[in-house]
Amino acid sequence: MSTKMSREEYLNKVKDLDTTTEKPKELDNTDFFTVAKERRSVRQYDPSFKMEESEIRDILEVAIEAPSSSNLQPWRFLVIQDQAAKEELLPIAFNQQQIVDASVVIAVLGDKQAYNNADRIYSESVKNGLMTEEIKENYVNSILQNYGNAPAERLSRIAMIDGGLVSMQLMLAAKAKGYDTVPMGGYDADKFIKAFDVPENLEPVMLIALGKGTKAGFPKNRLPLDDVLEWNKY
Numbered sequence: 001m002s003t004k005m006s007r008e009e010y011l012n013k014v015k016d017l018d019t020t021t022e023k024p025k026e027l028d029n030t031d032f033f034t035v036a037k038e039r040r041s042v043r044q045y046d047p048s049f050k051m052e053e054s055e056i057r058d059i060l061e062v063a064i065e066a067p068s069s070s071n072l073q074p075w076r077f078l079v080i081q082d083q084a085a086k087e088e089l090l091p092i093a094f095n096q097q098q099i100v101d102a103s104v105v106i107a108v109l110g111d112k113q114a115y116n117n118a119d120r121i122y123s124e125s126v127k128n129g130l131m132t133e134e135i136k137e138n139y140v141n142s143i144l145q146n147y148g149n150a151p152a153e154r155l156s157r158i159a160m161i162d163g164g165l166v167s168m169q170l171m172l173a174a175k176a177k178g179y180d181t182v183p184m185g186g187y188d189a190d191k192f193i194k195a196f197d198v199p200e201n202l203e204p205v206m207l208i209a210l211g212k213g214t215k216a217g218f219p220k221n222r223l224p225l226d227d228v229l230e231w232n233k234y
């Protein structure tokens with residue numbers, strides 16, 4: 001009796017789960033544990049609320065403290081701020097309303113050629129007295145060899161993993177600053193790449209709506225830890 005459901009229908013089903021009426025919780029205490037526990041995916045935003053660019057930058061500055069493979073920081077961000085651009089994104093993201101209502105949508109992308117920045121990144125470490133020129137040269141050469149010869153799928157996987165880490169840090173930073181987010185994988189990546197002229201070396205990781213939530217996300221429910229935890233070996 002299963003009838004095939006479109007992705008748009010599926011993504012909009014989430015509204016049926018969302019019976020919350022309260023507003024997103026404003027945190028008095030922004031210690032890490034409170035922020036991590038209180039973050040929820042928020043899908044209703046105040047469309048008239050515009051975030052200052054400086055605040056978006058502050059959140060991204062914290063996000064980019066995330067760890068990455070060989071510190072190559074393959075994340076790239078496209079901040080979609082103009083209403084017209086958000087309208088263009090709306091159907092590409094299966095008409096999820098948060099796309100147009102949130103202050104901005106941040107497309108997190110992963111650069112599969114991020115290893116080309118190795119020299120720049122590690123030269124800075126030499127400048128800061130953190131390593132010798134010789135160690136840097138050796139290390140950068142091994143990065144160029146290792147990543148430069150890696151198959152495309154491996155580079156893509158690394159970009160995705162690192163992109164996921166930076167995304168999480170972005171969402172927690174936003175919550176700590178009094179804003180809400182929802183990560184989104186529900187969009188047509190090919191159409192997004194075309195419409196937003198994404199260069200070939202970049203791969204979309206996820207979209208994140210960011211803004212002032214008007215309604216809390218539905219409360220969290222997680223599998224018990226013991227159902228997802230094993231020790232030492234499977």
Ligand SMILES: Cc1cc2nc3c(=O)[nH]c(=O)nc-3n(C[C@H](O)[C@H](O)[C@H](O)COP(=O)(O)O)c2cc1C
Nearest residue numbers: 011014039040041043182183184185186206217220
């Ligand atoms: C990679 C990823 C993709 C997601 N895609 C969507 C999406 O397209 N639309 C949406 O409303 N929520 C999306 N979510 C949010 C999840 O539904 C949400 O994180 C989950 O239900 C747990 O709720 P919480 O974030 O409030 O803890 C996505 C989450 C992740 C991590």
